[in-house]
Amino acid sequence: MKIVVCVKYVPDATADRTFDPGDNTVDRVNVPGLLSELDEHAIEAALTLAEAGDAEVTALAVGPPDAAAAVKKALQMGVDAGVHVADDAVHGSDAVATSLVLAKALAKIGEEGPVDLVLCGMASTDGGMSVVPAMLAERLDLPQVTFAASVEVGEGGVRIRRDGETATEIVEASLPAVVSVTDQANEPRYPSFKGIMAAKKKPVQTWSLSDVGVDPGEVGLGAARTAVASYTQRPPRQQGTVVTDDGDGGRALVGFLAEQKFV
Template sequence: MRILVTVKFTPDLQSQRSFTDGSVTRTADDGSMNELDENAVEAALQLVEAAGEGEVYALTVGGPDAVAAVRKALQLGAHHAIHVTDEEVAGADVFGTAKVLAAAIRKVHDETPLDLVITGMAALDGLTSMLPTALAADLGWAQLTLASELTVADGTATIVRHMPDAHETVSAALPALVSVTDEANKPRYPNFKLIMAARKAPVAQWSLADIGVDGASVGAIAARTTVVEAAPRPPREDRRVVTDTGEGGKVLADFLIERGLA
């Protein structure tokens, strides 16, 4: 079984964010692989382990710092890593990103047929959850989204999707694209051996030319959305700091009652 997982390098959500030319400023020491993509890597590894054979490819798109995302996937157990990096990708929206990913996936698929592409349910820096659908549409593959459970048997992928008032079971013939939620599994911790191996493991670097994508069709120039204006978050005012000497709970309760919040 051959599975490709898309992973994204996302900024630390707890750090102070800033913008440069309408895009979030990103640095190598201020980010990591998108947390929800760990569930996608785990799902792929479990399927390969259950099958007793196969390989997991990790694919990312982004600037030089984005290589950290696929190296994290290698630490978790992925077998191959691919980094699509090109200056013309900068500023790509979800549709441009999907186009680049789809082209890279086709390149892999043409060389070594894939059974599945697995993604996380969303990227924590944008939370649109649009990429899986856009990617499946570009590939022309069936999509099984928001999977809380995933199994593969007899050339068919089956998911269980947990809804607020029901559970849905949906199946599709392979190859297919699946997005998994954080309910799908509990990602494993990297072991020391894989951490050390991932440092020296080769990462294939592809440009847009390598995957046959015209730079004018992706990146900021082709984005369907534009950041018109960005400003620093205003400082919080009227804050009250209470030193808890045993009455902290009462002070908090009184504060909420006074403002009709309790």
């Protein structure tokens, strides 16, 4: 079985996010970045399936040169190979364009053997739109099952468990298929020292848009159907209020909470 996990390089959520003042896009070059934490659950699901049977796992990323770090982390976790589509024309692409590049890259990966299962995180931690898996399934003309809390493969199909607020559903689809995985599905493994060293020898291919057959005019900010009109940086954190207890600290604290409408 051949499994491809779509991964994304995102700005570190704990760092201050900055924007390009020229086009209002998120700065992905001058800020710390990392593999999207939600994608780690998709990677773990793929590795678990691979360990249970005969499967090869490939990590696929689209993004700037630094996005190679997301592929590297996936390799360190245990993924067998990586593909990185890097092209300056991709800058500013929306979900529609991203799904196009991913679909074309998956088709190229499939030239060396059909892809049986495509796994994605439930959303990206920077955009959080949760629409790329559905768009990808539409472009590939494949069945899609979403928000999987568990993933099982057998007898030519995939079965997932989806946990909702009021019920749990068991959903099945024939293979090949696209599956998005939630952050409740598993506990992603940490890269071991052995995995880190092994990752250095694993194959990683870097492709341009021309390599996957995408016209630069179909992607990027110029082709985007959505754009950020404006943004406002969050205000700096204000210094907290110190309540001095001179015998009536309790009253002062309650008064402060009431003033802030916390009670």
